[in-house]
Amino acid sequence: MRIVMLGWxxxxxxxxxxxxxxxxxxxxxxxxxxxxxxxxxxxxxRSKASHIRLLSPEGIPVSTRQTTGTTANGTVQxxxxxxxxxxxxxxxxxxxxxxxxxxxxxxxxxSPYGDGSGVGGRTTGKFRTVRTTQPDGSIxxxxxxxxxxxxxxxxxxxxxxxxxxxxxxxxxxxxxDLIAESERYARLVVALARNEEFDxxxxxxxxxxxxxxxxxxxxxxxxxxxxxxxxFDRSGDNVNQRVYDIExxxxxxxxxxIAVSELTKSICTRRFGIPSERIDVVYNGIDADHQAPVGASxxxxxxxxxxxxxxxxxxxxxxxxxxxxxxxxxxxxxxFIMAGSGDMELRMIELAAHYGIGHRVLFTGFLRGGDxxxxxQMADCYVMPSVSEPFGIAPLEAMRNDVPVIISKQSGVSExxxxxxxxxFWDIDExxxxxxxxxxHPPLSQTLREHGNLEIKKLTWxxxxxxxxxxxxxxMAGQAxxxxx
Numbered sequence: 001m002r003i004v005m006l007g008w009x010x011x012x013x014x015x016x017x018x019x020x021x022x023x024x025x026x027x028x029x030x031x032x033x034x035x036x037x038x039x040x041x042x043x044x045x046r047s048k049a050s051h052i053r054l055l056s057p058e059g060i061p062v063s064t065r066q067t068t069g070t071t072a073n074g075t076v077q078x079x080x081x082x083x084x085x086x087x088x089x090x091x092x093x094x095x096x097x098x099x100x101x102x103x104x105x106x107x108x109x110x111s112p113y114g115d116g117s118g119v120g121g122r123t124t125g126k127f128r129t130v131r132t133t134q135p136d137g138s139i140x141x142x143x144x145x146x147x148x149x150x151x152x153x154x155x156x157x158x159x160x161x162x163x164x165x166x167x168x169x170x171x172x173x174x175x176x177d178l179i180a181e182s183e184r185y186a187r188l189v190v191a192l193a194r195n196e197e198f199d200x201x202x203x204x205x206x207x208x209x210x211x212x213x214x215x216x217x218x219x220x221x222x223x224x225x226x227x228x229x230x231x232f233d234r235s236g237d238n239v240n241q242r243v244y245d246i247e248x249x250x251x252x253x254x255x256x257x258i259a260v261s262e263l264t265k266s267i268c269t270r271r272f273g274i275p276s277e278r279i280d281v282v283y284n285g286i287d288a289d290h291q292a293p294v295g296a297s298x299x300x301x302x303x304x305x306x307x308x309x310x311x312x313x314x315x316x317x318x319x320x321x322x323x324x325x326x327x328x329x330x331x332x333x334x335x336f337i338m339a340g341s342g343d344m345e346l347r348m349i350e351l352a353a354h355y356g357i358g359h360r361v362l363f364t365g366f367l368r369g370g371d372x373x374x375x376x377q378m379a380d381c382y383v384m385p386s387v388s389e390p391f392g393i394a395p396l397e398a399m400r401n402d403v404p405v406i407i408s409k410q411s412g413v414s415e416x417x418x419x420x421x422x423x424x425f426w427d428i429d430e431x432x433x434x435x436x437x438x439x440x441h442p443p444l445s446q447t448l449r450e451h452g453n454l455e456i457k458k459l460t461w462x463x464x465x466x467x468x469x470x471x472x473x474x475x476m477a478g479q480a481x482x483x484x485x
Contacts, residue, residue: 001472002035002198004215006189006208010040010102016310017393018228021260021284022204026100028285028465036100039192039211041185105188178207179242186211194218200472202226206243209250222255222479224471226282230267233388234314248272255475255482258282258468260391261412280471283416285461286396303334303439306379306403308372308394309386311342316385316408316425321348323385325355326432331439334360339375341366376401380445381438385425386411395420399456404438404448406431416459419451 005026009019026036189211198219203212204226216223231239231247251257251272257279259265265281268274305324309315317338324336338348338361345363352361367375376382382398382405389411396413398405399420407414408425421434438445 001200001469003029003037003200003202003472004193004196004198004221005036005038005202005204006211006215007038007040007204008185008207010038017284017391018205020393021228024285024287024461025464025468027097028461029468030097030100032462032465032469034099034469035198037103037193037196037198038100039103039105039189041105041181103192105185105192179246182207182210182246186214190214190218200224200475202468202472203250203254204228206231206247206250209246209253213250213253216253220479220483222472222475223253224256224258224468224475225250225254226258226260227251227264227268227390228260229314229390230264230271232267232271233264233390234312236313236387254278255478256280256471258471260284261415263388263410263412263415264390280467280474282464282467282471283412283459284391284393284396285459285464286393286400286456287461288400288457290400301333303331303380304378305334305336305435305439306339306375306382306398307337307385308339308367308375308382308398309384311338311340311345311348313344314387314389315340315342316387317342317344317348318351319385319425319428319431320383321351321355321357321361322428323383323431323435324352324361325357326428327435327439328357328360330432330436334435334439336361337364337375337379338362339364339367339372372397373401376403379403381406381435383431383435384408384411384413385423385431387425389413396456396459399449399452402449402453404445405452406434406438417452417455419448419455421448 005022007018007022009016009022010026011019011023022038026038029036185208193215198221201212201216201219201221201223203209203223205228209225212223212225215221227247231244251268251274257268257274259268259279259281260283262281265276265279268279269276305327307315307317307320311317320336320338324334327334336357338345349358349363352358364375376398379398379401380403382395382403384392384395384405384407386392386408387410389408391412392407393413395405395407395417404421405417406421406423407417409422410425414420414422421438423431423434425431438448
């Protein structure tokens with residue numbers, strides 16, 4: 001099958017779970033013999049991108065562009081734009097894609113939630129990695145004990161400076177004029193792909209829905225939209241109406257809809273009015289063969305409890321801090337890491353100080369690459385207290401690193417995990433009780449580790465790819481019937 005896949009992030013340009021999901025699914029589809037052309041918006045530094053050519057839709061190098069607007073009903077009109085084409089085979093990590101083609105289009109955003117650096121722009125935590133060369137030539141990494149100095153006031157001062165300067169987390173839910181960028185991206189996608197030979201359009205999340213609609217309309221190919229989250233997940237009931245409208249138009253225009261969980265499917269039906277029979281649930285997977293840094297560990301008598309994710313309303317960070325306060329009453333040597341960035345980071349720093357536990361809570365900022373594995377391997381317990389989590393890949397990553405997990409019942413991943421402790425996000429007393437149980441009772445911790453590691457081996461991207469194939473076939477059959485009718 002020939003698939004045009006649209007997404008706004010892909011490794012190494014990644015800020016969250018969507019990029020991980022796009023990579024895992026594309027890799028699995030590619031390995032199963034499908035031809036995927038992945039098109040993503042990507043800022044391009046031409047001085048550092050000699051392998052990238054700027055093309056017009058006709059293939060002629062250009063230096064100017066013609067833009068067009070949006071019609072009254074929200075559909076995107078097509079114009080001529082510069083195109084940035086990366087035709088070479090992309091190698092990510094140790095896996096080389098067999099036939100997938102990746103195209104980067106010039107855009108002015110990398111994430112709808114900021115640049116990933118967050119408050120302070122830190123990319124590593126307050127810990128030190130020591131690399132030791134062994135006699136056989138292998139390298140062992142050991143993470144020494146975190147420096148837990150009381151740096152709380154410094155964090156607050158630095159965070160306030162960033163906020164005052166209008167940096168990440170300055171209060172805006174979305175960064176920049178993302179809706180205009182999504183429309184521009186749509187015009188670029190149509191100009192690029194309208195003459196390509198393909199069978200189906202697969203659009204990930206709302207930023208790419210207008211592009212998917214436009215390309216489907218111009219080519220007559222079926223559109224499949226993949227809902228990784230909705231505006232209700234991200235904003236509760238305080239939705240951005242323009243974003244909601246884009247999401248609903250995309251779902252209504254699609255021949256088939258993929259939801260990452262039954263939870264997300266129910267939101268699509270209840271909140272967006274989508275018939276349930278048009279929605280297929282395809283759970284995310286995990287790369288169980290992922291090679292983590294060898295020997296990463298922490299030498300500490302303290303018990304480490306980890307939160308890893310965006311520090312936003314959706315992720316429930318205030319419930320994590322509230323539970324931490326309760327846990328410390330029973331486990332005084334517990335310490336808490338909040339790894340991530342977001343518009344609630346400053347408030348969480350201040351809340352920890354208000355509770356008198358600021359010296360027991362470390363805010364690392366946004367982490368990337370090997371630092372993510374290292375922070376998992378420090379942890380004695382991982383907690384995901386999300387208010388509304390469509391799926392949640394992070395608990396699977398924690399389990400892959402042999403970390404016991406506690407997850408919100410209000411999450412898609414809770415539908416597929418058995419060997420994880422589950423709690424309502426708002427019940428901080430029960431959340432604290434479960435954290436204490438994991439920290440105090442090694443047999444419980446060990447059982448969760450062993451069974452969790454076995455459980456994630458069943459959640460593969462290969463399985464997700466097979467499910468997507470079925471969705472594609474139904475979409476193509478539906479489109480064929482529509483064309484005949």
